[in-house]
Amino acid sequence: MTLITLRNLGIILGKPLFSNLSLTIHAGDRIGIVAANGCGKSTLLNCLAGELDATSGDITRLRGLTQSIVHQHLPPALLETTMREAVLSALPADVIDSDSWRADIILDDMAVPESYRHRPLQALSGGWQRFAMLARAWITAPDILLLDEPTNHLDLEKIRMLEGFLQQLPRDTAVVTVSHDRAFLDNVTKTTLFLRPDNSSLFRLPYGHARRALEEEDAADERRFERDMKTVQQLRRQAAKLNNIGINSGSDLLTVKTRQLRERAEKLEEKARPAHQERSAGKIQLANRGTHAKVLVTLEDIPVSTPDGTLLLRTGRQFIRQGDRIVILGRNGVGKTRLVSLMKAAVAADGEAVEGIKATPSLVAGYIDQSLADIDGERTPLALITRRFDLGDQRAHGLLAGAGIDMEMQKRRVASLSGGQKARLAMLMLRLTEPNFYLLDEPTNHLDIEGQEALEREITGREASCVLVSHDRSFVRAVANRFWLIDKRRLVEVDDPEAFFASA
Numbered sequence: 101m102t103l104i105t106l107r108n109l110g111i112i113l114g115k116p117l118f119s120n121l122s123l124t125i126h127a128g129d130r131i132g133i134v135a136a137n138g139c140g141k142s143t144l145l146n147c148l149a150g151e152l153d154a155t156s157g158d159i160t161r162l163r164g165l166t167q168s169i170v171h172q173h174l175p176p177a178l179l180e181t182t183m184r185e186a187v188l189s190a191l192p193a194d195v196i197d198s199d200s201w202r203a204d205i206i207l208d209d210m211a212v213p214e215s216y217r218h219r220p221l222q223a224l225s226g227g228w229q230r231f232a233m234l235a236r237a238w239i240t241a242p243d244i245l246l247l248d249e250p251t252n253h254l255d256l257e258k259i260r261m262l263e264g265f266l267q268q269l270p271r272d273t274a275v276v277t278v279s280h281d282r283a284f285l286d287n288v289t290k291t292t293l294f295l296r297p298d299n300s301s302l303f304r305l306p307y308g309h310a311r312r313a314l315e316e317e318d319a320a321d322e323r324r325f326e327r328d329m330k331t332v333q334q335l336r337r338q339a340a341k342l343n344n345i346g347i348n349s350g351s352d353l354l355t356v357k358t359r360q361l362r363e364r365a366e367k368l369e370e371k372a373r374p375a376h377q378e379r380s381a382g383k384i385q386l387a388n389r390g391t392h393a394k395v396l397v398t399l400e401d402i403p404v405s406t407p408d409g410t411l412l413l414r415t416g417r418q419f420i421r422q423g424d425r426i427v428i429l430g431r432n433g434v435g436k437t438r439l440v441s442l443m444k445a446a447v448a449a450d451g452e453a454v455e456g457i458k459a460t461p462s463l464v465a466g467y468i469d470q471s472l473a474d475i476d477g478e479r480t481p482l483a484l485i486t487r488r489f490d491l492g493d494q495r496a497h498g499l500l501a502g503a504g505i506d507m508e509m510q511k512r513r514v515a516s517l518s519g520g521q522k523a524r525l526a527m528l529m530l531r532l533t534e535p536n537f538y539l540l541d542e543p544t545n546h547l548d549i550e551g552q553e554a555l556e557r558e559i560t561g562r563e564a565s566c567v568l569v570s571h572d573r574s575f576v577r578a579v580a581n582r583f584w585l586i587d588k589r590r591l592v593e594v595d596d597p598e599a600f601f602a603s604a
Contacts, residue, residue, distance in 0.1 A: 101127040103165055103244055103274055104148060109157035111143050118144070121157070121300050123293065125244065127272040132279060132289035132307055137504075137520030137548045140295055141278040145169065145246050148276060168237035169246040172519075174229050179222040183212065183232045186221055190236045206235045209268075211261065226253030227432070234262070244274040251281045252545070255432040256571045256604040263287050280548050282307055283573040321373070328368055335365035382504020382524040384547075384554040386466075387534045388562040393460040396420045396537055396565055397443060402456030404435045404442065412438060415591045418584075420567065425559065427568045427576050429600045430586030436569045437470070439591075440539050443567060447537065459537075466535030470542035470569075472526050477515030481505050481525055484514060489532045503528040519546035527555070538566035544575050573601055 103125050110119035117140030125131065125148075135141050146152040147159065149169040168190070178186045187203040188196050207217055210231050221229050230253050237245060251259050259281070266275060266288045279285055285292070285307035292310035294301045301317065303310035339361035397420040404412045412435030420426060428436045444467050446454040451461035467474070476484060486496050500510050503524045509517060514525065523546040530538075538559070544552045556578045559566060570576050576597055585594045594600070 101162070101272075103127055103129075103162050105158075105160040107158045107160070109144075109147065109154050109159065111140055111147070111152075112155045113140075113143060116297055118295055118297055118300060119156070120298065121295075123302065125274055125276065127243070127274055129274045129276075129291060130266075130289045131274075131276045131291045131293060132285040133276065133293045133295055134279075134285070134307065134549065135295035136550050137518065137546075139297070142172070142248050144295060145248050145276065145278055148244075149246055162243070165244065166240060166242045167244045167246060168240055168242040170230075170233045170237045170248060170250060172249045172252060174221065174233065178232075180220050182218050182220055183207070183224065183228065183235075184217040186232050187235045187239055190239050202239055203235070206239055210235060210265065225432075227255060227258050230254060231258065231262075234265070238269075242273070244276065245269070247275065247277045247279075249279055250277065251279060251284050251571075254571070256573070256601065257431050259284060259571065260604050280544075280552065281572065281574075282549060282552075325373060328371075332365045332369045335361050335368070339365065382521070382551075383502045384524065384527045384551055384558060385531050386527075386538075386555075386558040386562055386564060387531050388564050389464065389534045389536045391422065391460065391462045391536045393462055394422055395460065396422060396424075396463055397446065397457065397459045400456040402442075404439050406438070411589065413586050413589045413591055415439070418591065418593075420565070422565050423563055424582050425564070425566050425568070425580050426582040426584055427570060427580040427597065428584045428586065428591075429594075429597055431604065434586040434589075436586060437541055439586075440541055440567060440569060444539050447539075463537045464533065464535045465537050465539055466530045466533050467539045468526055468530060468541060468543050470545055472522050475514055475522060475526055475529070478513055480511055481514060481517070482510045484525075485529060485532065488529070491532075499528060499532075500525075520548060520551070523547050524551065527551075536565065538564055538568075540566060541569045542571065543568070544570060544572045573597075 105125075106121055106123040109121040111117045121144075133141050133144060143152065146169075147154050149167060151169070178189070181189065184203055184207065187206065188200055191199055191202075212228070212231060216224060216228055221232055224232070230250065234250065250262060254262065263284065269275065275288070277285070277289060289306050291302065291304050292307050294310070294314055301314055303313050305313060339358045342361065343355075343358040399415045399418040401417055402415050404415065406412060428439065430436050442455055442457055443459070444465055446457035447459040447463045447465040449459070451459070479487075481500050482493070482496055485491060485500070486493065491499070497507065497510065501507070505517070505521055505525060509521065514522065517525070543555060547555065552572070552575055556575060558564070559579050568576070568580065580597070583594045583597050585592050585600055
């Protein structure tokens with residue numbers, strides 16, 4: 101059964117985002133939408149939800165179709181409501197009392213603790229807020245569920261719970277998901293739409309297989325274009341040669357033949373289309389100033405505690421050596437971020453031990469926290485980097501533009517930038533710090549797939565020494581060469597992350 105049909109859909113919001121998009125969504129479809137930051141994914145989702153009108157083209161919906169959308173950000177009007185109230189408020193007012201049991205069943209399925217259900221949403225973590233919005237969308241039992249970056253703010257345990265929840269939906273429920281989480285897309289989608297300004301590509305395959313098919317298609321397009329342009333050049337050379345002969349001989353036949361060859365070349369050149377070049381959301385580069393030290397950080401068997409003194413874990417005696425790319429695994433709240441913060445303080449202490457952690461004096465740390473709290477939201481990007489680093493305005497403008505922050509954005513407050521733009525600004529500042537040791541807490545938050553892969557290449561290509569916290573399974577698999585697991589209040593080294601991924 102067809103639920104929604106798009107015909108030649110196009111959107112212009114200041115700039116063209118996409119055009120001539122045709123798509124049919126059937127009952128039971130599980131579709132992932134993939135594109136770089138700022139290329140129209142959320143906009144398309146809003147069009148599907150009926151919250152935004154397209155610039156061109158048509159959308160046809162099945163009569164009586166019901167749909168729910170989960171946006172990236174929590175609606176401010178719900179901040180002071182409890183989780184249970186927020187879920188129930190999605191129902192018509194006249195059935196809330198009689199159907200309140202439905203909220204309890206959904207929250208049970210999502211393993212939401214009873215005490216959390218009666219807390220205001222503003223008092224809950226981003227992960228539980230996200231689960232509240234998912235429950236709110238599902239309580240209406242929609243024909244189609246629209247999800248915009250649903251894994252944002254979720255730890256691995258909750259991502260796995262979300263995957264299980266989506267897999268248990270009725271078979272005829274369609275789900276359309278915008279996400280940059282490659283492993284999540286592979287686990288919950290069967291169709292992938294690569295959204296492009298022109299000629300968007302659809303494959304009836306999950307993301308990983310679809311990505312390979314797209315690369316093969318783009319390579320074939322490139323070969324076809326090169327072949328066509330080579331033929332154009334040959335036709336023009338032949339036409340020029342015949343034209344010279346015709347002029348010298350006065351042959352009308354050769355003049356006609358010359359014109360025909362030129363016309364063929366022009367038609368072929370007009371039809372020839374180069375392969376798609378992905379529009380980058382901004383360059384990501386790192387620096388690695390290097391160090392002669394073999395052992396960078398030594399951890400004695402130290403306790404890691406909360407600020408109020410509650411013990412989270414003991415580390416045992418650990419060493420971080422040059423070239424190590426260590427990921428710290430563990431559920432939320434076990435002390436991963438706290439341990440990274442202690443390492444940061446030890447590096448800043450210039451060779452002095454801090455709470456049992458000693459860093460070699462030559463270390464310069466490059467640090468990113470998951471909330472990007474180190475970026476002053478009230479300054480402009482230009483003011484931020486010129487005040488922190490010894491840069492002239494001209495070089496600063498060029499660096500920011502290369503990171504995907506154009507001249508207009510450079511004059512805005514950082515707080516007004518998108519998550520992807522803030523992440524690229526943070527990566528630029530990380531590079532300008534010129535570190536030789538990276539401490540990265542959820543560095544792929546807000547980065548699109550292009551940005552994630554660029555960061556992976558930079559870390560591995562520059563042989564950067566780093567300690568990472570990440571719930572991004574694809575990123576962890578691509579980057580890390582050592583794995584520390586926090587389990588039962590102990591830090592232990594494991595051979596790979598797969599057992600943890602399976603059990604989370």
